[in-house]
Amino acid sequence: MSELRFNELRGEEVVYAIHRQDRTFLPSREHCPLDPTRPGGPQTEVPFPAFEIAVFDNRFPAFEAPLGAAEVVVYTDRHDGSFATLAPDRAEALMWVWRHRYQELGARDDVEYVMIFENRGVEVGVTLHHPHGQIYGYPFLPPVPQREHAADERLGECVPCALLRSELEDGRRILYENGAVVVYVPYAARWAYEAHVMLREHRASLLDCRPRELRLLADALQALVRGYDGLFERPFPYVMAVHQAPTGAASASGHLHVEFYPPLRTADKLKFLAGSEQGAGTFIADTLPEESAAALRGAIARAV
């Protein structure tokens, strides 16, 4: 069981999950725990010879009942590939899986905030290469959704809605659009190739989305990650986080959107969180969002 300690100086919780120190770390392909269990082979986390999408409680959870949840979402039973290479109907099905888990975990009394995310690449600490994501059910409201709510209060409107209007009006940082979703590098991006995937209509969460919107959300996400992979012609590491309304008793505002934080600033150089970022909380960027957007927009156009 993890221990929570409140860091008074930072005003935030710190989670001590010391059992995670021993979690599986970059196993050989033959010992991937996210593969299906082959006849005669070692038992994996999914003891079936084939599956489409699997969700299970994390063996090394940061959170677990009665203080939250930690789940693994395996996108496919195929070891190779990525979210980008999933068939479109599988990516669409994944949106429904996310929706289901948000609904079910969010209904729990010990879950205040559900975050669906994916860490891709060893550059962001991936320990298993099989295509997968994770879901945390936080037993408290973490700082980022707190700040998003505070921004709504400060400006007196849904800030993601306002930012989307602004990005569409400006146009220079738009990467991709379809009938329900807009993808752009935000005006004040912190990472060189940061991108936000935003529903055009105000939707607090996946639960509010129409089936068509879920399909178009999957299309937009795949277009972006395919563009990422094409940008430097290499698998593009990123952290992807699905932002939705909190689910706890003190439910606050929220606007469904997906944020990507890629650490690459060039094909072979990483952005590190160093003195200014860690000591002062201020990002120093090496690129302008408009220039990154132009390059990434071209890569997406070539990839879709």
Next chain:
Amino acid sequence: MNDEPPPPARSQRSQPGAEAQPEVLPELTENYGIVSISRHVKDDGRALLLFTRDPQGER
């Protein structure tokens, strides 16, 4: 005509020598949008959900 009822679902978790399989709870299979869900319990008690695209699901 075969009137013989299907064999009951059984847990293979404790069968010595058998490859471990999760307990299947077929009564909890459900449809959700375009996916169907079957719920299982792994040997160590952790939940496992398998999602399958339902061709008849909501569009």
